[in-house]
Amino acid sequence: MYGQFKTIDEANRAVIDKVVSGAPFLVDVVPAKSVIKELNGKVLLHAGPPIKWENMTSPMQGSCVGATLFEGWASNADEAFKMLENGEIEFIPCHHVNAVGPMGGITSGNMPVLVVENRDGGNQAYCTLNEGIGAVLRFGAYSEEVINRLGWFRDVLGPTLSKALQVKGDGLNVNVAIAKAITMGDEFHQRNIAGSLIFLKDIVPYILQTDVDDKDKQDVIQFLADTDQFFLNIAMATSKAIMDTAREIQHGTVVTAMCRNGHEFGIRIAGMGDQWFTAPVNTPQGLFFTGYDQDMACPDMGDSAITETFGVGGMAMIAAPGVTRFVGAGGMDDAVTTSNDMMEICIDHNPNYSIPTWDFKGSCLGIDARKVVETGIEPVINTGIAHKEAGVGQIGAGTVRAPLACFEKAIDAYAVKLGLIEPEVNE
């Protein structure tokens, strides 16, 4: 019934073994269209499960406008809006083309993407580069500043990092960076400063060896030094590459993807392959910059919940004392409680990423959809909070829960697929 496995538990074990044996390397930074063939037309990738233009949040629509301008498909925002409204541009979820994207997740052909290779599975995953904070495309801004920065990414940052990685030769071992950074207080969603620092430390010697113009070298290094969250996108591509290898085992109830498009939250489980199980997204709760409040918060967006799927992010709250207070106004005890709660829905600890503040227990490993339904404990996701109007940008940060209904639908479909229960008849 479960392929070569005798039980669901055995299948789940095989999936998580693949997660543990993952060997992620950051090997290159390339134009998205060179690795994602679908991007060679008027196509945009977006975060989350499939979505139509009219259901997108305002920030995601703003991101689409920005990408349309960046690609030169339209000469101004009005024109871009018209094209998008008229359906002239096709949308594909990042997840369908081996990619992940933060917040809106809008990715177009000429944007550079990180290439993370999982040498255990031989597959690759892609993610755009982190733009820093303030007016940025992922939060729906499409001003000149945003478009210019994307141009600099395309012309300078991407090529420079690519050259540096070629000098390095066999790629940067991301597992090593994650293992180090988790002991330095990162959980790889809300806090990536240690990972970003390690990346800077690793990459700078190679950047200096490239033939890139000195001014550009200086700008690139400065940008990396200023961008605390740069490593987030590396962690996302890494999580995606590893979870994609693991989900080649198409049995069992381990969650292999979680993502949101501002309209719906979607999950996949191993036993149901590519199928999405969706439910309306929640809106993150957290702390806000002055002048902003909960009412202005945009519903949950982004593929970044792939980090939680992988067992870090909110699942590893205890690793990052510096951001635990987003859980509420609580301290370490709340963080321990959160991570302990998350272990109630996970199968094991990941021995690769030992967390000192958790008595050196490894990060969470393998969210079991059955356990989520059984206990009613929804995975917690650490997240930035976007303003619900495009272009305002980030207005706070906090946490959000993956809706229980996704997990209920997933195990329901799996039980039906296995012939263990009759499909529910809707009245």
Added chain:
Amino acid sequence: MLYTIVKQNSYQDSVNLMLLTNKISTMEGINKVQIMMGTPANKDILKAADLYTEELEGAASNDMCIVVDTDSDEKIQEVLEEVDNYLSNQAISGSKETFETVRSWDKATTALPDANLAIISTPGQYAAEEAEKAIDRDMHVLIFSDNVSIEDERRIKEKAHEKGLLVMGPDCGTAVVSGVPLAFANVMKTGKIGVIGASGTGIQEVTTEIDRLGAGVSHAIGTGGRDLNDKIGAITMLDGIKALAQHSQTEVITLISKPPAKEVRDEVVNLLQSLSKPVVAIFLGEEPHNHEGNVYYANTLEETAAIAVDLVKGNTIKPNYNTLQGEVPAVELKPEQKTIKGLYSGGTLGYEAATLISRGINYDNTGEHEEGYLLNANGFEVIDLGDDIYTQGKPHPMIDPETRVQYFQKAAQDESTAIILFDVVLGYGSHEDMAGALIPGIEKIQKEAQANGKNIYFLATVCGTDQDPQGIDEQKAKLEKAGVILRDSNNQAVLTALAMLDIQIEEVQKEVVAAKETATAEITVSEAIEKLLTEKPSVVNVGLKKFTEAITANGGRVVQYDWRPVAGGNPRMRKILSVLR
């Protein structure tokens, strides 16, 4: 207007500063405030919030920038003090708990691998299922929950018995195992008297009385009220008696029960007669006239404790322990004041009062009662305020004084009422100061009665020990100060109340007669039960968190299982989870 303070080289994490901003913004006279490090990106945020000032121009990334919009410049000093105060006191104080909290059985057993007892206090409909999960994990079970069907009770008890495990309950309100009080239980001296009972407050009254008389209790096992029903056949009672019989530190066994079905009673008594240890038994409501062989029969809970204590001390057993002690308070009553109103929080204490008063007034109280009444005859009333009909949507009267005070008033309005009789039950789980909570109501009634030129007497017994969290001496002192007449046991309280109305009960003198010959039974006790009676239990507490307190305070180990219904109680999901194993 906007005020800007730049604290140079004063780095703080952005989360801290957001929390600090939230705090300052609640201060009076502050229109708006933002505290951020002076990074370029943050300056943009300040601009967007219309909080940008020229002073910020020179601020660097490591400078803390405080921008305050206020109408009064006097506020600035206050804000700065608050900021410094906050930054120097960032440690978050949380109360440290000495036990782990989990949300599933798997995690519970990981957290406490040698757990051997589960306390189940989930809603009744789920209790049987959770009890079975505990039994599957080789744990004894105390089911505090009620509303478990008798079929479920039988199935669980048979399954446990097969595995050599003990099921206390359902509806087991109290137990003490190896000195660890479980659920609603008193703290008492450890000693040589083993108690087993089908009644919660019956056990509490007997064990606290044993403690007061200077002896101690080895274990107090609750069986649940229906264990001696013929559908259950005393499965727990029989296993429990055997366990106490084999437990070397237990020298005397004490049994408390309502009268069981005939066949069940015979089986239990046969077992008792076959033991080498002396036994004291009370079948509440019966009026025994003899002791039989090894088995001493008591008429009251007080007598039960007294016989047990004399047995353990090696004293000769007296023919009767029910004599009224202490002086009968002089009373001044109006001619119409002739009745007692018993308003009890402990069901068995109320039952005992009803039995004794019926005897006193020569009333046959064996028939059916109106709902909630234990006795209702000629103006004499005894009510169990812990009965389901009084606790619908309200806390139990051991926890909440409200219902009782209400019934005190109702009783006082009845012209025939001379005495209001009640109990105060102490111990873990009960109200932290029930005496203090009842006194205002009592004083009000007394005042009103005096204004009407009459007396209403309050007479009570406090069921507890000096080791209980509430402290029996303090509780007594408070009640006495409020004019409540106190007696040490429920029996004495009832006898005193009757005597105040010139009613006496004929005392039964009992002598020992030979029992019919019974072969000494072969007693085998499972290893698991033996362990339960020789070591402090390791407990999984499924449900009510307050039960953990008594366990940790008395040397037991516990893991708290914050129980929720599986899959939120969704039947299809429960089905799916059961097929996806």
